[in-house]
Amino acid sequence: MKEDVITLLDDARIRPTSTRILIYQYIAQQSDTFSLRDIEDALLSVDKSTIFRTLILFEEHHLIHSIEDGSGAMKYCFCRNAADCDSDVYHCHFYCERCKKTYCLDESAVANIALPAGFVMHHINYIVKGVCNKCSQ
Numbered sequence: 001m002k003e004d005v006i007t008l009l010d011d012a013r014i015r016p017t018s019t020r021i022l023i024y025q026y027i028a029q030q031s032d033t034f035s036l037r038d039i040e041d042a043l044l045s046v047d048k049s050t051i052f053r054t055l056i057l058f059e060e061h062h063l064i065h066s067i068e069d070g071s072g073a074m075k076y077c078f079c080r081n082a083a084d085c086d087s088d089v090y091h092c093h094f095y096c097e098r099c100k101k102t103y104c105l106d107e108s109a110v111a112n113i114a115l116p117a118g119f120v121m122h123h124i125n126y127i128v129k130g131v132c133n134k135c136s137q
């Protein structure tokens, strides 16, 4: 498992330090989004600024996606397409206004938005807000 992560980070051209491996192992286990705070709480031994820098690095190398869900804290989710997502396979997210959790809607790809000539998309942030299946019962 640890060897797999080292290979994976190497492939993404990220030097596999022990901290990065630890953080990667944590985020790879998350089925939905997580925040910086979630990782800080889970990995108490790791310096907070290191976690933050690692998240930025992982995002630059497309190991994770960042999502602004309107909660004020940036959320992230693990890229399950081996760092190879086109904009048309980016998935949508669902923000539950009751439990404040942001879910990955892996089944629903982001709708293709036709941009006017000369506009270049770098990022798409598609968020649905409402009440999740646990809170709606």
Ligand SMILES: [Zn+2]
Binding pocket: 062, 064, 065, 079, 080, 081, 083, 084, 085
């Ligand atoms: Zn991706």
Ligand SMILES: [Zn+2]
Binding pocket: 096, 097, 098, 099, 100, 101, 131, 132, 133, 134, 135
């Ligand atoms: Zn909820």
Ligand SMILES: [Zn+2]
Binding pocket: 032, 033, 065, 076, 077, 078, 091, 092, 093, 103, 104, 105
């Ligand atoms: Zn997601």
